[in-house]
Amino acid sequence: MFYKRVKQVFGFGDFADDSSKPFSLIATADTNQTLVKDAPGLLVGLHAINQSAAVKYLKFYDSRSKPVAGAGAPVRRYAIPASATGAGFVVPFFVPARFAVGIAFTITGAQADGDTTALAAGDVTLTLEYV
Numbered sequence: 001m002f003y004k005r006v007k008q009v010f011g012f013g014d015f016a017d018d019s020s021k022p023f024s025l026i027a028t029a030d031t032n033q034t035l036v037k038d039a040p041g042l043l044v045g046l047h048a049i050n051q052s053a054a055v056k057y058l059k060f061y062d063s064r065s066k067p068v069a070g071a072g073a074p075v076r077r078y079a080i081p082a083s084a085t086g087a088g089f090v091v092p093f094f095v096p097a098r099f100a101v102g103i104a105f106t107i108t109g110a111q112a113d114g115d116t117t118a119l120a121a122g123d124v125t126l127t128l129e130y131v
Contacts, residue, residue: 056079060077
């Protein structure tokens with residue numbers, strides 16, 4: 001007896017390529033204003049480590065240009081725990097975080113959206129997986 005074969009397709013919505021791309025950053029001595037992708041995208045994984053004695057704040061923007069720290073409202077905010085020996089978090093997004101315009105972020109030293117507190121070089125190590 002023969003059965004019709006059905007191929008399962010795994011992916012992220014309307015994205016043709018279902019494999020993620022890595023992005024990695026070791027923080028510099030500023031607010032790390034970064035554009036990851038200048039087109040619609042999905043954030044599918046996040047790993048952040050903080051090696052300073054103070055909490056740092058990762059703020060994502062739905063933007064196709066490099067964000068300006070302290071300007072505009074982030075669409076996602078993550079506090080990166082503090083520890084001189086390294087503390088942080090890993091987030092595997094089981095439902096990907098959609099960015100309709102582009103994926104961009106800043107990392108600052110205080111929680112407020114208007115904050116422009118710079119980090120010290122090497123305070124945060126960040127790895128993103130995105131589509």
